[in-house]
Structures are given as structure tokens and as C-alpha cells.
Amino acid sequence: MLRDFVFKATSPGDIVQAKNPIVASHTVCDGLNHHIRAKPDNLLRAIAETGGLAGICCIPAFLGGSGDIAAMLDHIAYAVKQVGADHVAIGTDVAYISRYTEGQGGKLPRSRASRPRWENFWPPNALSGKGNPLSLAWTNWPIFTVGMVQRGLGDDDIRKILGENMLRVARAILP
Numbered sequence: 498m499l500r501d502f503v504f505k506a507t508s509p510g511d512i513v514q515a516k517n518p519i520v521a522s523h524t525v526c527d528g529l530n531h532h533i534r535a536k537p538d539n540l541l542r543a544i545a546e547t548g549g550l551a552g553i554c555c556i557p558a559f560l561g562g563s564g565d566i567a568a569m570l571d572h573i574a575y576a577v578k579q580v581g582a583d584h585v586a587i588g589t590d591v592a593y594i595s596r597y598t599e600g601q602g603g604k605l606p607r608s609r610a611s612r613p614r615w616e617n618f619w620p621p622n623a624l625s626g627k628g629n630p631l632s633l634a635w636t637n638w639p640i641f642t643v644g645m646v647q648r649g650l651g652d653d654d655i656r657k658i659l660g661e662n663m664l665r666v667a668r669a670i671l672p
Contacts, residue, residue, distance in 0.1 A: 517670045518549035520663075523588040525553060526575045530561025530568075533623050538579050545584035548669065550662045551576050552588025555634070558625055566637065570644040573658065582654035586662045589635045 521544055527535035534554075536544070541551055553572045557564030560572060576585045638659065645655045 515547040515549070517547070518666045519544050519547045520549050520552065520666055522552040522586075523554040523556075524551050525559045525561075525572045526551075526579070528579070529572055529575050530559070532559050532561065533619055534559050541576060541580050541584075545580035548666070550584045550586045550666055551580070552586040552663070555587075555589045558623065566640055566644060570641070570648060573645065574648050574650075577650065577654065577658075582650065582657050583662060585658050586660075587638075587641060587658060 521536055521541075523534070525532060525535045526541065527537040529535075534556075536551060544551060553569060553576060554560075555569055557568070560568040562568040562571065573585060573587070642655060642659065645658065650658070
């Protein structure tokens with residue numbers, strides 16, 4: 498079960514002990530862009546030691562640099578170099594927005610604001626950055642694949658990053 502882990506990391510040097518794989522589903526590599534959501538190399542390795550993975554997200558401010566697909570591919574290549582292709586995935590965090598979203602969303606009950614939004618806990622400008630988030634949408638996965646081929650990743654590693662790793666972890670932790 499998801500609750501069968503102990504994560505006592507209050508600083509990057511702390512030890513991670515887990516009965517199940519740990520997933521950082523929407524992150525980037527601190528070695529390329531220092532950001533509040535980025536994971537330092539030692540934490541990436543600790544996550545990999547649990548059998549888990551780091552899902553590289555598609556948020557321009559998190560990626561830094563050009564904030565585009567090239568920046569995302571830089572993080573994927575960096576993570577593969579640090580922890581191996583078995584522990585890297587794509588965590589787009591940029592959803593496809595249907596033309597029906599607005600009309601359908603209005604049918605949902607309004608939730609009451611009982612706590613501060615997550616953005617209030619981040620430093621100022623944590624979401625500002627270059628890049629077009631739409632260029633990083635999940636609809637561009639074929640381009641992500643081509644980019645990984647261009648960066649020299651093999652077919653097996655690309656398949657793992659595109660979904661096999663996430664499937665492996667899901668099978669390990671879900672009933």
C-alpha cells in the first residue's frame with residue numbers, strides 16, 4: 498500500500514527508507530535548475546534505491562533555461578545519467594484542455610476554500626519562467642520520443658521512460 502513507507506527527509510542528506518518504491522511524479526533535477534520542486538542528485542539516488550522513479554515534469558519555470566522541450570529533454574538525460582533509465586519517467590503536469598472544459602467544469606460543485614492554496618507556501622516567482630507550457634503538453638509525446646532518440650537513448654530505455662517504469666511501480670504498490 499502507498500502508506501507503507503517512511504520518508505524522513507528533512508534535508509537532502511537524510512536517508513529514505515521505504516517498503517515500496519517512492520515516486521517524485523512531477524519534478525526536475527536540481528543539478529540543472531535550482532527550484533523549490535527540483536530534487537538534488539542524492540535524493541534522486543535515494544528514490545532510485547527504493548525502486549522508485551523521478552517523473553520529469555513539463556513546467557517551464559521548474560525546467561529553467563529555455564523552458565521548452567529541449568530543457569525537459571536536458572532533465573531527462575541528466576536524470577538518466579544520475580540514476581539510470583529504470584528510474585526516470587515523464588510527469589507532464591500539463592493537462593490537455595478540452596473545448597468542453599469550461600462548460601462541463603461549471604457542473605461541478607464549488608469547493609469551499611478551507612486552507613491556503615499551495616502557491617502560498619512557495620517563494621515569490623516560483624512559477625515564473627520562460628517557455629510555452631502548451632509546447633510541453635502530453636500531446637507532444639511523439640516529439641519527446643524523437644528528442645530522446647536524438648540524445649542517444651536506446652529503444653528499451655525510451656519505452657521505460659515513456660511508461661514502462663511507471664507501470665512497474667504501479668504494479669508494485671497498487672493492490
